[in-house]
Amino acid sequence: MDFNYTIAMLLVALGLYCLLLKRNLIKLIIGLAVLTDGIHLLLISLGYRTGGIAAIVSGEMFSDLPGFAARAVDPVPQALVLTSIVINICIVAFALSLTIYAYRHYGTLDPSKLRRLKE
């Protein structure tokens, strides 16, 4: 379990590193995706239970609800991660389309060259 959290934080740190130091728009977007994936892993790990079962009540489980609750994984983080993944897809898709436009206008993917507005 601790292993999960370590990896999650490592992914967040990697994403941050990528965002801060990389000089390519595509890499920045990858960094953003890695960062959010780290957060997703953290969220999923929060609800994880070794040997747990899916939090769907069916059939004979109705007779033993407390036993079911003791074995089921937490479904809330899964719902959160699902929502967040969808949001993240939107952001990545939108960012990539903007990158295409930026390349057409500037002929480069270097974000430090995108500074005509300041002049």
Place this chain on the structure above:
Amino acid sequence: MIPHAPILAIVLPLFAAFLMPVVGILARRRGIKRAREWFAIAAVLAELVIVMSMLPVVWGGQVLVYQLGGWSPPWGINLAIDGLNLLVAMIVSGISALVVIYSFVYMGRDHGLDQYYTLFLLILAGMMGVTLTGDIFNLYVFFEIMCISSYALVAFRRNWQSIEASIKYLIVGSLGTSFILLGIALLYGMVGSLNIAHLAQKLPLEPTSAIIVPLALFVTGFGIKIAMVPLHMWQPDAYQAAPSAVAALFSGATATVGIYAMVRVVYTLFGVFAIGIMLAALGLVTMVLGAFMALTQRDLKRLLAYSCISQIGYILLGLGLGTSLGIQGGLFHLFNNAIYKTMLFMIVGAIIYRVGTSNMDQLGGLWKNMPVTATLFGVGALAISGVPPFNGFASKWMIYVAGIEAGQAVFTIIALIMSALTLAYFLKAFNSIFLGQRPKHLSDVKETPLPMMFPIMLLAVLCIVFGVLPQLGIDIVRPAQEALMNSGGYIGAVLGGA
């Protein structure tokens, strides 16, 4: 109150947004002109009516709790509306209505207006969702809807300025929202709940050292959205490159929502007034830096963007002082800032509409061509600088007094100096646009068209009304201030039904 008003306020713009392309197609087939514009105006006005219908209940001192699907909190998602939520909802829906009316003419020359109005209604849905929800993950989702629509709105014209600004905004903004998500994940890990009231009840039991990390993540995340120094670098670019109507919406409504999310999380969720002085200090830095950067700008929209940063600083200063007068002043300033900032951006839009540039070096002597616009700009400039009898004076005065009462006289002195600086850069802007030599090619510039003038005039009238009768404005923000300081009441009202 209209039945189910809280959820209607979110669902209405959401559905209207996705109906907009259909309306666009039908209008083109049938040859109906301006159908999209009228549809958008109708949707936003209906939104305003819905929000206003909640007014009597909430101002009666009740916290409106709406349980989605009948699940009682903390299990289900609920919408919780107290005075603070309602104040922000009022600002958002009012400003949106005026901006849509303004867009009618201003955006008339652009192509792809289906997308413009779709995004506009989506951002409205996002803002309403953030404002009305009582669930922190729900808040995050609506915040993302708001953010993604605003990135797209910045890039709407797809020229190099807007693409560059939008990319910067997107990278920085997404980093901010990721921080918010991380903060939510940590809170969920600690407490196991996502309901704001339930979290607020349980968090004081946790050790301070554990709370401080999510708090920092939230402040950073929302700080990016409201362009708090040192997280402001995206904002001048975005405001400069976005169409003026969009910039008006951002400065008036979106920034307000960002501040709402910030204070809701800082005050209600964490309940730590200890962060207050830090918030005030950040506000101070924001105010000073924004004002100094505004002084050196040559582009009017960029100048307004920096002045926007500076005004956000005042609001944070007031809210951060943590006294009831300070919070009241901060919220009153929030209210006033939405009024005159939207108005000023609309005026810049009018100038761009008529002249084609907002570069102050290429403008001059427009007083003879646009006397009414010039007068209105003067009203806005005086209001934002805090000159009596305009509304900016009333709220800034409250912040000054609150600063002295809270024993932070230094803050007040700096705020006063910055106010003078604000006047200086607005006088400079006024001088270089409306006075001085008029370039020859500007001699046949016409006055702002009337449909664009109408929302500007309405806002100018509000500037004067709240300046002459500040008590009226204070009465509007007092329920919000009382609600913000009474987080126990909020928690009780939301969880009481459980």
